[in-house]
Amino acid sequence: MQLYQLDYLVSPEVSEEEAKDFGNKIKSLIEKKGGSIIKTEALIKQVLAYEIKKFNEAFLTSLSFSLEPEKLGSIEEELKTGKNILRYLLFKKKIVRIKPKRRKPINFVKEVKTLETKPKKKVELKEIEKKLEEILGE
Numbered sequence: 001m002q003l004y005q006l007d008y009l010v011s012p013e014v015s016e017e018e019a020k021d022f023g024n025k026i027k028s029l030i031e032k033k034g035g036s037i038i039k040t041e042a043l044i045k046q047v048l049a050y051e052i053k054k055f056n057e058a059f060l061t062s063l064s065f066s067l068e069p070e071k072l073g074s075i076e077e078e079l080k081t082g083k084n085i086l087r088y089l090l091f092k093k094k095i096v097r098i099k100p101k102r103r104k105p106i107n108f109v110k111e112v113k114t115l116e117t118k119p120k121k122k123v124e125l126k127e128i129e130k131k132l133e134e135i136l137g138e
Contacts, residue, residue, distance in 0.1 A: 001067060002069050003038070003064070003065075003066050003092065004064070004065055004067060004072070004091065004093065005062065005063070005065075005090070005093050006063045006064075006079075006088065007060070007061070007088065007089045008079065008087065008089070009048075009052065009059065009086040009087045009088070010022060010058060010059040010060075010061075010084050010086065011053075011059075011084040011086055012045070012059065013055075013084070014084050019061075019084070020043055022082065022084065022085075023040075023043065023061055025078075026078065026079075027063070029074070029075055030065050030067060030075060033067060033068075033071040033074065033075070034067070034068065035065050035066055035067030035071070036065060036066050036067075037064075037065050038064040038065055038066060039063070039064040040061075040062075040063050040064075043059050043060070044060055044061070045058075045059055045060075046058060046059070046060040052087055053086050055086060058086050064093070072090075076090060
């Protein structure tokens with residue numbers, strides 16, 4: 001069985017009850033063909049972004065179901081011959097399995113080495129003055 005999603009627009013000329021009845025007809029057709037309904041979205045009246053068959057709004061609904069691929073043709077025929085269907089989109093959904101991320105092992109430092117520093121030799125003021133005279137050429 002494959003997982004499918006069907007989104008379709010029903011003409012606003014029909015009542016909301018008739019649009020729901022058409023959705024129930026599609027659901028029963030899927031179940032008759034041996035499929036199973038997974039998820040159904042509620043029917044909503046939607047303002048369209050552009051005109052479709054001279055309509056600015058339509059009823060929109062979505063349906064997720066599983067069905068054998070060879071039995072899908074009869075459902076598409078029902079959608080094509082439906083008088084009040086403005087548009088439909090039927091597509092196969094992929095099942096995505098998310099793999100857990102592997103964490104990198106943490107390397108613990110077993111031995112801490114301390115750096116030994118040599119004490120600095122103090123420079124006297126007379127030595128600094130000699131160096132300055134050499135540099136300045138006096």
